[in-house]
Structures are given as structure tokens and as C-alpha cells.
Amino acid sequence: MTPLLLKKCSGELLGTAMLLAIVIGSGIMGEGLAAGNVAVALLANTAATVCGLYILIEIVGPLSGAHFNPVVSAVMVIRGALDKQDLLAYIFAQLAGAVLGAWLAHAMFDISLFQLSTKVRSGTGQWIAEVVATAGLLLVILRAPSEKVAAMVAAYIGCAYWFTASTSFANPAATLGRMLSDTFAGIAPASVPAFVLAQCVGAAVGLLISRLFDRCSVSNT
Template identity: 65%
Template sequence: MNSSTSQKLLAEALGTALLLAVVIGSGVMAERLSGGNVALALLANTLATVGGLYILIEVFGPISGAHFNPAVSLVMAFRGDLPKALFAPYVAVQLLGAMLGAWLVHAMFDMSIWQFSTKLRSGNGQWIAETVATFGLLLVILRAPAGRASAMVAAYIGAAYWFTASTSFANPAAVFGRMFSDSFAGIAPSSAIGFVLAQLLGAGLAVAVHQILLPAKAPRTHAGVELPHV
């Protein structure tokens, strides 16, 4: 499918908006229904995110690649899989979509549209967790067999909600969008820069490890079957 630039940008904006709506909206609903049980709220948030992310990648992947994430777009531009001229527009619409997704949730739940999160997420543990979360996400994307990336990415993010101290944002656009929601899934603006830097570090490490595991001129094999480069 050969999509025009405008179609790709619309897909990235809409997909990111819907992703943030899923993440933040399920967090709001879970917090309201869990009766103060944070573990139950996180479980509900996780399940909604896994399902929503899988569907969004399947729907928008053939159009834009379904990045929904500036770190993913950066890696794809670096590798030549995304035209470098599209990198800045991709990031711009991802950030816009993330903010609009947060506002959509506020409208649906009769909350104040314009707000900022007061939820502090800071410290070495949080930053290490975001590095690990983003490293794993990009490594899964780079090494997933053809046609299986959507399920593998969704499954990984679901797992990372629980094994990382940060609950796995792994996405600068998600950080940006969550700043605008003082809810269960929010992040205070003062905590955002640390998360984004950690995510970019994790993305860079994933590219380096991928290159070590899959040399540029060596075909990857699985069970004796030669596979094309990702």
C-alpha cells in the first residue's frame, strides 16, 4: 500500500491520539472502579493498553508504520526506513495527537479539559526502568518476524507495565500527552525530561545491540530458514 504523506501523518496523529486515549482513559476508569486497589487499577490499565495497542498497530501499520512514538521514528529515520524529511513531521503530529488524546479522555469523563499532572515520577530507578522499557520495545520492533510485530509489541508493553518501576511509558509522545492529565496515568512536567532522556538512551542501546546480533551483511536464520533483514 503506497500512502501519501498526508495519509501517513493523519494515521500517526490519529493513532497516537487513540493510544493515549486508551492509556489515560483506562487509567481513569480503573481508578474509579478499583476502590483504591492500585494493583487492580494497574491490571485493568495494562489489559486495555495491550488490546488497544495491538489493534492500533494492525489498523495503522500499513499506512504509516504505526510508530506513535518519536523514539521509534528516530530509529527508523536513522536506519533509512523512514525518509529523514518525514521525521520532524512525524514527531510533530505524534505530540499533537498525544495531547489531543488526553483532552479527549477529559471530555469523555467530564473532567477539566486543561490540566497538568502533579504525579511525580523521578529517581534513578524510574530512569533505569524507562531505559530498559524502551530498549526492549525497540529491540522487539527491530527483530520481530514479519507480520508478528503488532502482537509482540503489545505483549511486551503489557509485561513491561509490571516488571519496570516506571510502568513502561517507553515513548516520548506518551510522556508529553500524560503531562496534560492529572490522573492515574499522568506524569508531572518536572519529571518528563528525565523520562525522555532515558527513553532515547534505551532506543540507542537497542539499535547497537540489534547490530551486534544481526550484522549488516549477514542474513538472519530461524530454525534453518533464511529470513530477510528487518
């Protein structure tokens, strides 16, 4: 691994770890303070995720692109924005970061470090929601002006927390990390394969729509 790739992967690992710590930690805090009100807990979870994601993208973006997401990295390879030989290293860093982020959240709240979620998230509606959430995320990433990517991605994820039935995981690495946390943000292991498949389909849909937009723009010039 070259020094430059090591720096990039370090950024992806740290950024993904902090993202998962934010998602899981704010879920634990929100649920604990909401006195059983799931809407309030989700609102707290959403606000923390939006703010944290914006900050992380701004900080890590210049270093690695701030993907924090294997399907985003895969699409960037297809687009020529990431060398294909770097993809596996990026994905490994993201997955490792997600696991470390889950453990960090547990450590901060003094709960068992090693867990598996028991929260089943299944059904056609949730799978469709993950396709929609991931397609939308990729479309925002690919179409947003570069100076507005951080704000637009964070805003979209905050919005998708509420308009999708799945609360918008939209990220295989995040799905892995949340599988390892039996808390508000968790997902049962049995639910993970279908979520990841839906996310991959959603990424392909988002890329396809972006390419169609490009063709329409060319044909109108």
C-alpha cells in the same frame, strides 16, 4: 507536504491520539472502579493498553508504520525505513496526537480538559526502568517477524507495565500526553525531561543491540 505524507501523518496523529485516550481513559476508569486497589487499577490499565495497541498497530501499520513514538520514528530514519525529511512531520503528528488523546480522555470522563499532572515519577530506578523499557521496545520492533510485530509489541508493553519501576512509558509523545493529565496515568512536568532523556538513551541501546545481533548472525553464516 505531499498527499502521501499527509496520509501517513494523519495515521500517526489518529493512532497516537487513540493510544493516549486508551492509556489515560482506562487509567481513570480502572482507578475509579478499583476502590483504592492500585494493583487492580494497573491491571485494568494494562489490559486495555495491550488490546488497544495491538488493534491500532494492525489498523494504522499499513498506512504509516504505526510508530506513535518519536524515538521509533528516529530509529526508522537511521535504519532507512523512513525518509529523514519526513521525521519532523511524523514527530509533530505524534506530539499533537498525544495532546488530543489526553483531552479526548478527559472529555469522555467529563473532567477538566486542560490539566497538568502532579504525580512525581523520579529517581534512578525509574530512569533505568525507562532505558530498559524503551530499549526492549525497540528491540522487539526491530527483531520481530513482520507478521507478528503488532502482537509482540503489545505483549511486550503489557509485560513492561509490570516489570519496570516506571510502568513503561517508553515514548516521549506518550510522556507529553500523560503530563497533561492529572490522573492515574499522569506524570508531573518536572519528571518529564529525565524520562525523555532515558527514553532516547534506551532507543539507542535497543538499536545497538539489534545491530550486534545482525553482526553475530552474519559472522555465524
